[in-house]
Amino acid sequence: MKSALKHTIIRAGLEVFALPGAGRLWPQAAGRGVVFTLHHVRPQRTEAFSPNALLSVTPEFLEQAILVSIESGLTPVALEDLPRLLAEPEDKRRFAAFTLDDGYRNNPEYAAPVFRKHKVPFTIFLTEGFVERTRSLWWEVAEALLRKAPSLRFDFGDGPQDLPLATAVQKSSAFARIAQLIQSAGEDAVVDQIDRIASEHGIDPLGITGDLVMDAGELRTLAADPLVRFGGHTLTHVNLKRVPEARLHTEIAGSIAAVERFVGYRPKSFAYPYGFASAVGDREIKAAADAGFSVAVTTQPGVLTPSDADRPTALHRVSLNGLYQKRRYVRALISGIPFKLM
Known part of the structure; x- marks a missing residue:
């Protein structure tokens, strides 16, 4: 909204x-x-x-x-x-x-x-x-991950949280939270977390880089x-x-x-x-x-x-x-x- x-x-x-x-x-x-x-x-x-x-x-x-x-x-x-x-x-x-x-x-x-x-x-x-x-394009990897996954466990700094991803609104909210974390926490660690979870869901982070760049x-x-x-x-x-x-x-x-x-x-x-x-x-x-x-x-x-x-x-x-x-x-x-x- x-x-x-x-x-x-x-x-x-x-x-x-x-x-x-x-x-x-x-x-x-x-x-x-x-x-x-x-x-x-x-x-x-x-x-x-x-x-x-x-x-x-x-x-x-x-x-x-x-x-x-x-x-x-x-x-x-x-x-x-x-x-x-x-x-x-x-x-x-x-x-x-x-x-x-x-x-x-x-x-x-x-x-x-x-x-x-x-x-x-x-x-x-x-x-x-x-x-x-x-180096992965974390914003592209995150989009691919959130589009594919029906739900997600992600650590925003206080332990893993379950993120519902059934709707476009929920996916957009999750993406916004990840983007905000990138700018407020250790960027390398957050990028690594995105890449690791994406790999667990069958997404190749560096393959996305290779496809796009x-x-x-x-x-x-x-x-x-x-x-x-x-x-x-x-x-x-x-x-x-x-x-x-x-x-x-x-x-x-x-x-x-x-x-x-x-x-x-x-x-x-x-x-x-x-x-x-x-x-x-x-x-x-x-x-x-x-x-x-x-x-x-x-x-x-x-x-x-x-x-x-x-x-x-x-x-x-x-x-x-x-x-x-x-x-x-x-x-x-x-x-x-x-x-x-x-």
Whole structure:
């Protein structure tokens, strides 16, 4: 009920900000443009229980987002070029940079042809453990497990609990509790628990990673595309704000070496896993800059501003969310007004 109310409020707000002329009421809110966040790009799926639906958009919607961006006066650019462009005082253009997290196999299959059609650069962020099949995508494993199991015993920290999973509502509630635990307990231990229980139910966690994420050979092939750039996304996709200093630097430096090994060049850009305020702070922003990244992105919502040139490893992004795939919603987001009122 709470989730449904939240989505209803968001849709209502987007409808208001998408009204013709809404952007002209507050033109300064649009800033210098937008960095878009994407994950999966693939045909529409219609399962009743789909907790990761927000991470998936259709190729048709991606094309609409590109067209709306251009119609709104934004110039598509590569993410790694933004710090230089924003720092040029004579350049008054507004920009759109498209980014995709995690390196999904559907990115070259469905997203790349759309970007090529419109000659739009794009950046894909890679996690070593996903590419090398040593780390599971816990959110995908949890979805597969909860979809399959009629009930589940799961330890949320106070001993195993029995979770009924007879309905989509019960499954969604269980997924939300697991996701909350990931961000409040020891992440590695929770991921291990998800993987272990999934294996007991005949689900191969690393097999899911292999099915969904590009391997090193596919990355080398895609790297030949002049429109694509690759960035770092850590070794294990862990919440960096919750790890010790030594691991923070290992995750970041290791991702630089991994991307260079996969595609043959040192990455200039980085995306913080999860990216929200409880996963990225001043320590992590400084660590990314100290590692040599020229630009790094969060998932905290907001448009580009002139001051971003002074702190380019703390850029906000705007999610192209699979729950809100309408052309007019993209126009509302580009206006920047929703983020001024948050």
